[in-house]
Amino acid sequence: MSVNIRTGIIGYGLSGRVFHAPFIDVVEGYDLTKISTSRPESIALIEERYPVTAVVPDGKSIIDDPEIDLVIVTSPNTDHFRWSREALLAGKHVVVEKPFTVSVEEADELIEIAGRQQKILTVYHNRRFTSDTRTVKKLLDSGLLGEIVDYESHFDRYRTNPRPNGAWREQPLPGSGIFYDLGSHLIDQALWFFGMPEAVTAEINSQRAWAKADDHFDVRLHYPAFTATLKSGMICRIPGPTYLLHGTHGSFVKYGLDVQEATLDGGAIPQGKDWGREPESIWGTINAEYKGVKLQGKLESEQGDYRDYFINLRDAIQGKTVIAVKPEEARNVMQIIELAFRSSREKRTIEVQ
Secondary structure (H helix, E strand, C coil), X not given: CCCCEEEEEECCCHHHHHHXXXXXXXXXXXXXXXXXXXXXXXXXXXXHHCCCCEEECCHHHHHCCCCCXXXXXXXXXXXXXXXXXXXXXXXXXXXXXXXXXXXHHHHHHHHHHHHHHCCCEEEECHHHHCHHHHHXXXXXXXXXXXXXXXXXXXXXXXXXXXXXXXXXXXXXXXXXXXXXXXXXXXXHHHHHHHCCCCEEEEEEECCCCCCCCCCEEEEEEECCCCXXXXXXXXXXXXXXXXXXXXXCCEEEEXXXXXXXXXXXXXCCCCCCCCCCCCCHHHCEEEEEEECCEEEEEEECCCCCCCHHHHHHHHHHHCCCCCCCCCHHHHHHHHHHHHHHHHHHHHCCCEECC
């Protein structure tokens, strides 16, 4: 009988509260041992939801605990590298919230340390485990659309006022702004589907007059036969398509966000066979012809399930499988982020070396 993986979560903001603690709590094989936070409202919520979990004031109290096997870093982006490095050097497995780090150089150092320490290092690119991304992956693997000639993905929101209390993501800090925040999702999805592009063209800027960090981007990843367009903005009352694909045999368009985040944010517990299943109202639309058969209408979405990320993580730590989100893949995301910022600054297309 295997011993549960004793887990500590550094930070209890949106990421810790919504995307990590609920899954460590319900997925078999883990113990939610410690969470670090100093905010009174967070402490009260943890004590209510997870009464046997210890609350500690900082990440050091987790990393220095010899009983902890796995550290999940959900701190602000500027601290991802520091906490991950300390945890790996202390002999812990590490999950880092995306973005991996704020530079390729930091990502490379963490990968080297993890290899030396023989510990699992992975990044929480959870949007591989959503309904829409799984549906597109299956569609691409099927060949139903033929050769892809155009790909577009949006992560649009509408928020014209600053977040209350001056959120760190909106401050002019390393790793702030929506390109690090939301762009890392869109890049990881594109690289998962198509691999590394040949070149990058980007415009990354601010559209809200008060913004101190980027709040809009239009990034083009150039592949041999098509361009992948990744867009996000904060002044989009009507969001663009989550996914839009055109191929030689057909097209697919999908609107609406995966249902898991909103459900989790409302306090739901991720359990049951229908967890992560999308309503028919936000299924995508397909129009294709495959081997003479014409297909047109709604395409049922694959079921999204973040639990699968943590099941894979558990099995990888126990040596039963390979990790799904490899740190080298997350490092490639960081490379595209750096090239995109350079492209935007220099107003030119940058080749991927």
